[in-house]
Amino acid sequence: MNLRIFNAALLIGWLMALVGGLLYDIALGLIGGGLLLLMITACVVRLGGIFMPRPTVAEETDVPE
16 A cells, blocks of 8 residues: 555544544544544554564664765
């Protein structure tokens, strides 16, 4: 999946949850939307760390000239 499509899907899902919460109750919608945004951010950062390739030994010791 393209990174832009993934980010757009996350944004659309978060906005749908936020709007649904706001229609129910403004305060609870904002609180729920903020908590959901924090959880999504934590999950994406965790997944990015898991699937990102580790640098090789040569890349770690390379010194730019």
